[in-house]
Amino acid sequence: MYAKCGELSKAYEVLQEASSSDVVSWSALISGCAQQGKGEEALKCFEQMQNKGFSPNSVTYSCVLKACGCIGALEKGEQIHQEIAQQGLLEKRMPIGNTAVDMYAKCGELSKAYEVLQEASSSDVVSWSALISGCAQQGKGEEALKCFEQMQNKGLSPNSVTYSCVLKACGCIGALEKGEQIHQEIAQQGLLEKNDLLFVAAVDMYAKCGELSKAYEVLQEASSSDVVSWSALISGCAQQGKGEEALKCFEQMQNKGLSPNSVTYSCVLKACGCIGALEKGEQIHQEIAQQGLLEKRYHPWQCTCEYVWKMWEYYDGREGVCRFATT
Known part of the structure; x- marks a missing residue:
């Protein structure tokens, strides 16, 4: 319970206070760490579990592979994958195979992820989606679309996760025609209303492909919108140099x-920065500073530096910009 609620320290405390523990309780803790993106902690718990003489089961292995993927611990992931293969669990448990594909894909080892997928006695939409997602995250849009085609050729129907990854792939390589086709498929199945992830992915795809009016149209047609979808549109405008629209x-x-x-x-x-809106930029900079985001996040700080430089170029080094740059 504590692990699923994100209270990992409390979950660990309960585990340590227990008169006895087993692989199930340790796996629950490791799973919680992995789900919270605490990969290092998950691996430490896994090591402690083994030091206590407990042998991991298929659930434990899946969680550890997930942890390796989220922190890019390729070497450890390969070691775990070998252990699983030696025990013959890949043939018996499809979820472990799916997690192995996902781990390699997230670590950037797309060829290895594809190899694991091909060697599996069977595959499903989850394993293919993991591979497609990895390709999209690595900016390998063409490869993602090829994998999507192969998946469909095997008679597997895409789910919302698959569609989201394919839309992302289309956006990163500017494959507007394919993106429109996927968007139509999603709309025909009524998935846009059911899944916010797809809706955001569609907005992002159109924006990245330079179809800002279409991105805005999708956003307006949605039953609800959030900061993520609006940010995708604003990002697209900014990337296209449409500062006023942004x-x-x-x-x-x-x-x-x-x-x-x-x-x-x-x-x-x-x-x-791209339109020389100094006053608005100063206002935004102050908001960010007041919220403490400059200390917490890399992106606003980086973009503030970029903004100052753009202002310097736009105003040809005027004194006001010099003062702003030194505050």
């Missing part, structure tokens, strides 16, 4: 009662 979208987002996050602020600063 600021208008930012204003609309705020009028809807949505609070910007660090990604939104980064995009807005970029927009201010």
Whole structure:
């Protein structure tokens, strides 16, 4: 319970206070760490569990592979994968095979992920989606689309996760036609209304492909929107050099009662820089500073530096920008 609620220290405390523990309780803790993105902690717990003489089961292995994937611990992941293979668990348990594919994909070892997938006695939409996701995250859009085609050729129907990854792949390589086709498929199945992830992915895809009006249209047609979808649109505007449009979208987002996050602020600063909106940029910079985001997040700080440099270029090194740059 504590692990699933994110109270990992409390979960560990309960485990230590127990008169006895077993692989199930340790696996629950390791799973909680992995789900919270605490890969290092998950691996430490795994080591402690083994030091107590407990042998991992398929659930434990899956959680440890997930932990390796989230922190890019390829060497440890390979070691665990070998242990699993030696015990013959890959043939018996499809979820472990899926997690192995996901681990290699997240670690950037796409060829190895594909190899594991091909060697499996059977595969499903989850394992293929993990591979497609890895390709998309690594910016390998063409490879992602090829894997998607192979998956469909095997008679497997994509789910919302698959579609989301494919839309991301289309966006990263500017494959507008394919992206539109996927968007139509999703809409025909009524998935946009059911899954916010797909809706955001569609907005992001159109924005990255330069189809800002279409991205805005998708956003307006949605039954609800959030800061993530608006940030995707604002980001697209900024990337296309449409600073005025980005600021208008930012204003609309705020009028809807949505609070910007660090990604939104980064995009807005970029927009201010590209059109020389010094006053607005200073206002955003102050908001970020007041919220302490400059210390907590890398992106706003980086974009503030980029913004100052853009202002310097735009105003040809005027004194006001010099003063701002030194505050």
